[in-house]
Every structure is written in C-alpha cells, then in structure tokens.
Amino acid sequence: MNEIVGNFIECEGRYAIVAGRFNHFITDKLIEGALDVFSRHGISDSDIDLVWVPGAFEIPFAVGKLIRSGKYDSVITLGAVIRGATPHFDYVAGECASGIARLNVESDIPIVFGVLTTDTIEQAIERAGSKAGNKGADAAMTALEMVSIARQIGD
Numbered sequence: 001m002n003e004i005v006g007n008f009i010e011c012e013g014r015y016a017i018v019a020g021r022f023n024h025f026i027t028d029k030l031i032e033g034a035l036d037v038f039s040r041h042g043i044s045d046s047d048i049d050l051v052w053v054p055g056a057f058e059i060p061f062a063v064g065k066l067i068r069s070g071k072y073d074s075v076i077t078l079g080a081v082i083r084g085a086t087p088h089f090d091y092v093a094g095e096c097a098s099g100i101a102r103l104n105v106e107s108d109i110p111i112v113f114g115v116l117t118t119d120t121i122e123q124a125i126e127r128a129g130s131k132a133g134n135k136g137a138d139a140a141m142t143a144l145e146m147v148s149i150a151r152q153i154g155d
C-alpha cells in the first residue's frame with residue numbers, strides 16, 4: 001500500500017493570503033499567526049502575497065482571481081465575521097464560506113478556510129492568538145500540508 005500523507009519537512013511553494021479588512025484588529029492577528037508559521041517552515045516573504053479586500057463577502061472574488069493567475073500553490077483566506085456586529089451575519093458568513101468551498105472543489109490548488117465566524121468579539125479574540133490558539137497559524141499549517149499532499153499526488 002502506498003500511503004500519501006502531508007509533511008512539513010521540505011516546505012516550499014508560493015502562497016497568497018486574502019484578508020478581509022472588516023474587523024481588522026482580529027484579521028491582523030490572524031495574518032501575524034500565518035506569517036509566523038510560514039517563516040518558521042522556511043517559506044520566504046517573497047513567496048507570499050497578501051491581498052486586502054473590504055470584508056469577508058469579497059474574499060471569494062479575490063480567491064477566484066488568484067487561482068486563475070496560476071501563480072500560487074495555495075490560497076489562504078482570513079477574516080472575521082462577528083454576529084454581534086451585523087444583522088446580516090448569516091448572509092456574509094454563508095456567502096463567504098460557500099464561495100470559498102466551491103472554489104476549493106473546482107480549483108487545482110488547495111484553498112484554506114481561515115475565516116472566523118463567531119457570535120461575539122470575545123470569541124474572535126480567543127481564536128486570534130489567545131486562549132483558543134490562532135486560526136491564522138492553523139490555516140498556514142493546513143496550506144503547507146495540503147501543498148505537500150498535492151505535490152505527492154501530482155497532476
């Protein structure tokens with residue numbers, strides 16, 4: 001049996017991060033977590049592009065453009081949709097998540113979902129580098145693992 005498992009031994013590739021500016025005090029922390037993981041796994045700054053969009057709703061559009069550019073091995077999405085802050089939480093969070101999920105299935109590169117959807121600002125803070133870890137760092141780990149898997153599987 002041949003088993004294909006992603007590893008973090010020789011990480012490489014070009015990565016794009018799409019970040020929503022809405023609730024940027026949270027998104028900034030997610031980006032910080034993602035960049036820290038990339039640098040500690042040997043991915044140089046010049047192999048990372050960061051694209052800011054106004055909010056989570058715009059993330060799928062930017063991801064689609066980045067996929068079609070053919071320049072990246074993976075795209076990470078980072079944002080924060082907080083229910084307390086919006087009456088249209090379900091639309092923003094739902095459209096963002098389903099748009100990203102659709103692109104992930106259709107595209108030839110892995111797209112990673114690192115968009116927080118929380119009921120409160122406190123829950124978002126917990127997931128942005130405090131007691132519940134940093135979901136941006138988790139997203140970068142997932143991207144590295146998925147790129148490793150994609151490379152092993154090949155075309």
Ligand code: INI
Binds near residue numbers: 023080
């Ligand atoms: N965008 C977010 O990323 N998070 C939110 O919590 C949010 N709220 O609260 O509304 C939000 N709204 C903006 C939305 O993503 C779009 O930028 C806007 O609707 C324009 O298309």
